[in-house]
Amino acid sequence: MEFFLEVLIGGLLAGVMYSLVALGFVLIYKASGVFNFAQGAMVFFAALTFVGAQEKLGLSLWAALAFSLLLMILLGVLTEKIVLRPLVNQPPISLFMVTIGLTFFVEGLAQLMWGTKVYPLELGIPDEPVATTIESLGLSATNLPTVLQEINSFDLIAAIVAGVLVAGLAIFFQITKIGRALRAVADDHQAALSIGIPLKSIWAIVWSVAGFVALVAGLMWGARNGVQFALTFVALKALPVLILGGFDSVMGAIVGGLIIGALEKLAEVYIGPFFGGGIEIWFAYVAALLFLLIRPEGLFGDKQIDRV
C-alpha cells in the first residue's frame, strides 16, 4: 500500500509537469481555436534561451529570465502576426499543420541561436527527498508520514509553481478586463469583434501569456532533465493530457495532467514488467485513445452539437 502511494504521488507530481505544458495549449486554443502543436517547441526554445543567455551572453539568472521572457513574448506576437493571422478562417486542420511547420522552425531557430549541445539548468532547487531537504534546513522530519518524506523536493516545488501559475492565470482571466475580453473572444470571435473588443491585441496577449507559460514549463523541465532536444518529445505528452481533459478547459489541463502522470507511472510499475518495460513511451497515448472512444469531448470539454 505504501509503495502504491509512493508511485501514485510520484506520478501525480510528474503529471504536474505535463499540466504545465498543456496549459499553454489550452490558452491558445481557447482564444483562437488554434491547436498549437508548437507549444512543445516553445518550451524548448524558452529553456534553451534561458540557459543560452547565461552561458553565451554572460547574463545573470534574473537578467536571463527577463531576457527569455522578452524573447518569448516577441516569438508569440510574431507567430500570431506572421503565421496565424494570414490563415484566419482556414480549416482547423490547416492551422494545425502550420503549427507543425512552426514546431520545426522554432526548434531550428533555438538551436541556431544557442547551439545544439545539452545544457544543464540550475535553479538551485534541491533534487532530493523532502526529508533530506527539511533536515538540511535544520528541522526534523521524523513526524512526517514516510510516504511524504520520500517525495522529491523538486517535484513538490514544481507542483507549487504550477499551482501558483494556474491560480494566477485564473485570477488574471476572471477579474481583469483583458480576461473578460478573452473569454468573450473564446466564445465567439465575430460577436466579440462587433462589440469593439480589439481581437488582434487580445490574440497577441494570449500568445505572450502562452510564451510565459512555456518559459515556466521550460525552466521546470530543463532543471529536471537538462535542456536538450528530447524536451520536445516530453512536451508531446501534453497531447494525451489534452485529449483527456478537453482542449478548451484549463481545469482539464490540470486534472488531465495529473491523471496521465499517475496512470503512466502506475502502469509502468504494475503492468510494465509483463511487457518488458518501456511502456511509458506509448501508454499515455493509448490511454487517451481509449478514453476518446468513450468520451470524445474530454472530461471537461464542451460537447459539440452538429447543426445542419
Next chain:
Amino acid sequence: MFYRESGQLKTSYQEDQALLSITQDRIGLLLILIGAFVLIPLLASDYWFTAILIPFLVFSLAALGLNLLTGYAGQLSLGTAAFMAVGAFAAYNFELRVPGLPVLVSFILAGITTAIVGIAFGIPSLRIRGFYLAVATLAAQFFIPWLLVKVGWFTNYSSSGVITTQPVEIFGYVFDSPVERYLLVLAIVSVLALLAKNLVRSNIGRAWMAVRDMDVAAEVIGIKIMRTKLIAFGVSSFYCGVAGALYAYVYLGSVEPDGFNLDLSFRILFMVIIGGIGSIMGSFFGAAFITLLPIFLDIIINDGAALLNLKLAAGITSVMQLLVFGGLIIFFLIVEPLGLARLWQITKEKLRLWPFPH
C-alpha cells in the same frame, strides 16, 4: 499555344472521362515513362540510384498513401512511419517464415497486413475528427515500433532489433545492382500510382472527398461515413505498408524499428503538404522536393562555408534543415495551400496561351 485542348473534340462520355484526355498530356506521360524506364537507367550513376532516385520513389509511394488519407479523405495521420514499419517487418516475416514465397507476394501481403493494422488504428476516426485524430494516430506512432522491439519474434530475435532483408528475387532473378533495384521500385510505384489515380476518380474517391468536405451532407446522400473512412485508412495503409517494405528491401537493406520514428512521419507529411494536398502527382513533387532539399542544403552550406572560410558549428546542417523545412511548410500553407501540384496546374494554364498574351 502548344499546350491546349482546342480542336480535340470528345464525342463520348468515356472519352471525356479518360485519364489523359488531351493529346499533349498523353505525349507528356509517354516521354516521362521513356525517360524513367530507358534514359535514366542508361545515364544515371550508382550514387544517383541509391541516394536519390530509389528513396525518391519509395517516399513518393508513402506520400501517396498518406495523401489518399489526408488529402482525399481528410483524415490527418501522424503515424505514417509506424505503418511503414508494419509493412517492412511483415514482408520480412512472410519471407522468413514461408520459404519460397515470391517476394512480390510478400510485398502485397505486407501491404494487406498494414491495411488491417491501419484500419484498427482508424477506428477512432469514427468518433473524433481533425487534430484529435492526429493525436490519436500518435498512439500508433509510439506503440508500433515499441511492439516490434519488445516482441522478439518480429525481428527474428535479433538482439539489436536490426533486420537484414532477404535478397529480392523474382522468378529466379536477383535484383541486386542499383539500376535493377531502381527499375523494380519504379515499376511497382508506377502501377500503384495508376491504381490510386483510378480510385480517386471513381466512386470511392468521390466518397472520400465528400466526407472530407462535409461529412454530414455526405451521409445524407447515402455515403456510409464509417465504411468510407475505414476504406481510406485501409488503402492508405496498404500503400504505406508497401512503401515500408520497399524502404527496407530495396532502399536500405537493413532496418530497425526505431528508424521508423515520428521524424519520418513528419517528413512524409511535409511531402504531402509541399507537393499538394489531394493530388497524386503532388505526392511525387513533394517527395522529390524533400529528398533533394537536404542534399542541396548540405552542398550550399558546406561550399558556402568553404568559400567564406568559415568554420561550421557541429550539427549546423540539421539545424538548417529544421529551419528550412519548417519555414517552407509555413510558407506553402499560407501562400499556396495546394502546393507544387497547384503551381504546376497554373503553369499548364499559362502554357495554353504562351507565347501569346491572350
Next chain:
Amino acid sequence: MTENILNVNKVSLSFGGVAALKNVSFQVEEHKILAIIGPNGAGKSSLLNVVNGVYKPQKGQVIFKGKTWKNVVPYEAARSGIARTFQNIALFKGMSVLDNILTGRNLKMRAGLLSQAIYLGKCQREETNHRKAVEQIIDFLQIQHIRKTPVGRLPYGLQKRVELARALAAEPELLLLDEPMAGMNVEEKEDMSRFILDVNEEYGTSVILIEHDMGVVMDISDKVVVLDYGKKIGEGTPEEIRNNQEVIDAYLGVAR
C-alpha cells in the same frame, strides 16, 4: 384517394430540455408538394432533420412508404429514397460540379474497390452510364456551362441549383428542400420554382419545401403546414392557410 408517402406522427424533439418540436403530425401525399412555413426558429429545419434521420425524435414516429422507422440514420433514409438540400449550402467545395452530382449517385454504384482501382471494364462502363444519367439532370437544370467548374467558385444561386442536382441524381421519391430560394433574386426564384414543379411533374417526386417567400409557397404547393414554436398551428391548402386566423396572428403578432 392517393397514398401517403410520408406520415409524421406526433413527433416531439428536444435538445437538452429545449423543445424544438412538440407533438407535430402531418402527411405528405404521393406526387404532391408540401410546404412548411413558420417564423425563424419554429422548428422547420429540425422537422426535416427528423424526417431524414439526422435527429432522432424522443417521441412519435416517422412512417415512410408504409414502414415505421426505428433508429433510422441518414444513410438508410437516403437508401429508401429520401434526398435533401440544406439551408446553408452543403456542397463538397473541393470538387467539380460534375463530381458533386455524381456523388449523388453513389448508392447506385456497384463496382468493388478492386474493380475501381483497375477501372477498365466494369467500373468504366458504370462511370459512363452514371455520367449519362447525370448529364440529363445537368441539361434539365441548365447548368451545362459549369459542369467542370469547382463549386467553390460558383455564385450562390448556381450553387443552390447544383445542390438540387445532386439531390435529384439519387432519383429520390421524396425530396426535402430547406429554403431552396433563400437569398435569390426574383428571376432565380422563378427558375427554381419551375424546376421544382418540373421535378414534381416529370419524375413524380414528392416534395417537402421550407420557404419564407409566401408568393412562391402559395403558387407551387399543394398543401401547407404552419409551425410556430415547435407546434403545428395550421394545415391546409394555400387558400385555407391564407385565411387562417391563428396563422395570421403568428405571423403578424397579436395584442394579448
